[in-house]
Amino acid sequence: MLYPYRASAAKNRMRWQFGVLVPPSFAAAGSEHSHQRTECLMEPRRGARLTVELRFLHVQRRTVQRQRADRGFEEVDELALSDRVLVPWDEGVPERLEVSFPVDELTVERVSVPFDLPACEVQEVVYENERPVGRLTRRRERLDGVLNLSAAELPGPYGALRLTAVVENSSVWTPPDGADRESALRRSLVAAHLLLGLDAGAFVSMTDPPQWAAPAVTQCRNEHTWPVLAGAAGAADVVLSSPIILSDHPEIAPESPGALYDATEIDEILTLRTAALTEQEKREARGTDELAGAVIDLADSLPPEVLERLHGAVRGLREVTSAGVTSAGPDGDGFPGPSPDTPWWDPGADRSVDPALDRVVVDGRSVGAGSRVVLKPGRRRTDAQDLFLHGRTALVEAVLRDVDGAVHLAVTIDGDPGADLWRAQGRFRYFQPDEVTPVEDL
Known part of the structure; x- marks a missing residue:
């Protein structure tokens, strides 16, 4: 969801760009892939446990219906209310799968954790002035996947392991003739990423490894994702494996007052431009998604001192001289x-x-x-x-x-x-x- 946060905006008609794992049948016919593979190095202590959390979005289709005079419903392209304009929209439902295993078990044999999300449909009645005027229907398709984990010892005196974590979309789906990416997305893991945690021990930075680990790091295979150290600077007990390239210990600037959902966010520009949207544009954004409505409300409510902090920040000062430059x-x-x-x-x-x-x-x-x-x-x-x-x-x-x-x-x-x-x-x-x-x- 990108600025100006309306479903009608051209940039919001092609969505879900990162970490998309489509069904194998659709991957075979196009350029999308159905798996992501993470390999990284870790130095667990005796008796350590590995916790893995898979996070992704499950796409659900929202349609809009207007209530007729006979109290029946008919599907419409939009339903205008006093504070918003409801339109059909694909929503992302956050999903999580968490598993934990002793590290020693992973060195003996591969562990496979299958999971499935059943199809479902829910309806929500829409009210205006305390009377029903329509309803929203949300549908989700069935989604199946599997998480495979294994670990192998590295040669040498360091006691390090190579951890392999593969996430696969295993959904059985035969695309009908003319099936497009939008149909496949509803059966896909979207924005899929992993959090890996050790309760005793440390991970090795894949971006800046120590000298002894550099050769082993180059032999790791990371497909469609990239692992970095997460958490506070200096910590090494958590890894984030993300479908976008990040640096170790990524963080959001403390001056950022809220999420703008716009990839590489430029808070000041987006906040000012969002606040400058017309009232009709704001109604459309609020009707597109609740999160978009929260962005609108945030931009309209920021006090001047918070906006001033967005203009720039000094992280540190150093003396700059011309002496010594050659x-x-x-x-x-x-x-x-x-x-x-x-x-x-x-x-x-x-x-x-x-x-x-x-x-x-x-x-x-x-x-x-x-x-x-x-x-x-x-x-x-x-x-x-x-x-x-x-x-x-x-x-x-x-x-x-x-x-x-x-x-x-x-x-x-x-x-x-x-x-x-x-x-x-x-x-x-x-x-x-x-x-x-x-x-x-x-």
Whole structure:
């Protein structure tokens, strides 16, 4: 559900994008998948128990009916009330499955936990001025799945295990001719993710593993999901395996006053734009979903001091000086940074650096503008867009340094039809030297 939180908005007509596990029969005919696989490393203590919680949404279809004069009902596209406009809508019902096993059992044999959610239908009478004017009918289709768990010891002296958790949609459903994604979604696990917890022991970070665990981490298979450490910073007893890429210990900014359901939320912009919706748009949003109505009420009720906090926050302060910053010239030698009276924020005044001529040594080779490299984005500081570029070759356009002295390579991707446009606009992708490998000039 995205801003402007109305079912009629174009962006809300294609929904359920992440963590969707469709029935196997539908997966075989298209690009969707029916399972997700999590593999991570853990160091359990003697007698430890593993708790696994699967969370997902079960899609239910809501239809709207108006009460006729003969007290019967007829299905309609909308039912206008004084405070909202009710329309048909697919709702997500949160579901949870929690299991717990001694870790030792998982090393002996795989444990399978089947689950099923039966089909159901419920009706809700809609009142206006204390008299019934219509009703909502909610239908859910049957959904079957299985959670498979196993653990295997890693070779070596560390006493670590590789944990494997596979979630599968096992629903038996034969798509009729012309069946579309919307039909499959009602028999799918949506936004499926796992929480894994140890009551004694710790998990190993898959993003920033210790040196001894790095080789084993690279051998883990994670399909359609990615595990990160969760909970407070420094804790390692809980893992969140999510269908989107997160960093270890993800958290919501403390300034955020409530959920806006808009993926990468920009609270201030969304709150102000939501508050600026017309009254008719707000009625449509309230009739689309109760959660959308809560967003509308939140935006309308935030006091000025809360809105002010959304404008920005300072997490920490550090001193920024020009002293000690060095740059490498074409010969690879360092030379002093700008003089103390040169404003650090004015790159035009700093004659000690030249992005077009500066070079940096990577794997023993000098790299600068005109060099070609193979991209290997680091998991520790990347995003999904960069990961898609792993293994691609690119042309280095400039060598840049920030105020902390860190080096960044501005590149354009080989074969990108928009490369000339990005170059003309000075828009590049940026990687650090340890995220590239030099190649011979083509």
